[in-house]
Amino acid sequence: MLCTRLALPEGGKPFTAKEFSGFIEDIGGGVEKLGEFVGAAAAKIQKELRVSADMASRLSALLSGDRLIDGEVERLESMRIWTLARGEEDYPSRYVERLGKTAPRVLFGSGDVSILERRGMAVVGSRNVDERGNEFAQFLGSAGAKCGLALCSGAARGVDQASMRAALEGGGKVAGVLADSLVGAIRQPETRELLEDDRLVLITPYSPDAPFSVGTAMGRNRLIYCLADYGVVVASDAEKGGTWAGAVEALKEGWLPVFIGDYQAAPAGNRRLIGMGGIPIPNPFGDEPSSLSSWLDSKAGNRSTRPGQQELFQRQGRNRTRP
Numbered sequence: 001m002l003c004t005r006l007a008l009p010e011g012g013k014p015f016t017a018k019e020f021s022g023f024i025e026d027i028g029g030g031v032e033k034l035g036e037f038v039g040a041a042a043a044k045i046q047k048e049l050r051v052s053a054d055m056a057s058r059l060s061a062l063l064s065g066d067r068l069i070d071g072e073v074e075r076l077e078s079m080r081i082w083t084l085a086r087g088e089e090d091y092p093s094r095y096v097e098r099l100g101k102t103a104p105r106v107l108f109g110s111g112d113v114s115i116l117e118r119r120g121m122a123v124v125g126s127r128n129v130d131e132r133g134n135e136f137a138q139f140l141g142s143a144g145a146k147c148g149l150a151l152c153s154g155a156a157r158g159v160d161q162a163s164m165r166a167a168l169e170g171g172g173k174v175a176g177v178l179a180d181s182l183v184g185a186i187r188q189p190e191t192r193e194l195l196e197d198d199r200l201v202l203i204t205p206y207s208p209d210a211p212f213s214v215g216t217a218m219g220r221n222r223l224i225y226c227l228a229d230y231g232v233v234v235a236s237d238a239e240k241g242g243t244w245a246g247a248v249e250a251l252k253e254g255w256l257p258v259f260i261g262d263y264q265a266a267p268a269g270n271r272r273l274i275g276m277g278g279i280p281i282p283n284p285f286g287d288e289p290s291s292l293s294s295w296l297d298s299k300a301g302n303r304s305t306r307p308g309q310q311e312l313f314q315r316q317g318r319n320r321t322r323p
Helices: 017-026 031-037 042-049 053-062 066-078 093-102 113-117 131-147 159-169 182-186 189-196 214-225 241-253 268-275 289-305 309-319
Strands: 082-085 106-111 120-124 150-153 174-177 200-204 230-233 258-262 279-282
Touching: 017 093, 031 042, 031 053, 042 053, 066 082, 106 113, 106 182, 106 189, 113 174, 113 200, 120 131, 120 159, 120 214, 120 241, 131 150, 131 159, 131 289, 150 159, 159 174, 174 214, 182 189, 182 200, 189 200, 214 241, 230 241, 241 258, 241 268, 258 268, 279 289
Parallel strands: 120 150, 120 230, 150 174, 174 200, 230 258, 258 279
Antiparallel strands: 082 106, 106 200
8 A cells, every 4th residue: 555556546655665664764663553544644643653744644645545455456366466565475585685675565476476486597688689699598598497497587578588488498487577567468378377387477566557668677677686596688788778777787786696698799788798797608608508507606606706896886987087
């Protein structure tokens, strides 16, 4: 009721994850006690929680939707869509560990939730990938399945779909983080079959009916990386696009080892990301597909010999020439 647009009352403005965490700290903790104010007037909320009049009005508006929220949850459950709040047992532990206060307060999803905790590899890249990149994305999905790595991606056209499809065809498990309508995605017969067979899980931090936007696409990038143990960027433009922005953030924050496709015809962004601390991964891979997991482990283990990511980005900032 407080952190999603589900059954949003008129005039309601949901909290962002970071904003809500700060609010809970301000009132001395205890999310549970907010349940006492469902349907309460703003004056009562202001007096008992000692918040501003504006905050009390906002809370009163959001908490007035209790008669609608149950119906919305039931509607989603009838479509086999579940809701998962931060703090619940099945909520992805990596989100809490890596994102802290900015981890989504609520996730909507469908499929086997246990896939979210599996050892995994995030594979991302441009929508308009060349043939070499597309083949590499397929290799990563197939090889990851052979190694027992869950494939994490964004289900977008291009690299995402190529790697996810190859992982599923190889008998692997796949987690897709959506930037748009979860309801629309699960209506596809092939997708529903994969969800029912516990081979696929789809999640989104946005409303299940949300349309696609650049903002939602950019916002979900970090959630792809933070589900996995390794990240692989197949192909990225330089200085533009979601693939670039997501990879730069993952490198800067140091959430996980980030590998970058290394081949002669790679886009300019790949070279730049390697210069920022990304670990080159050859395309084609060369070794046996079944050795991918051990290869990633060995290269990730060498990260300690390189500058820390925060230090590297600070150094680049100091060396950047001002126009």
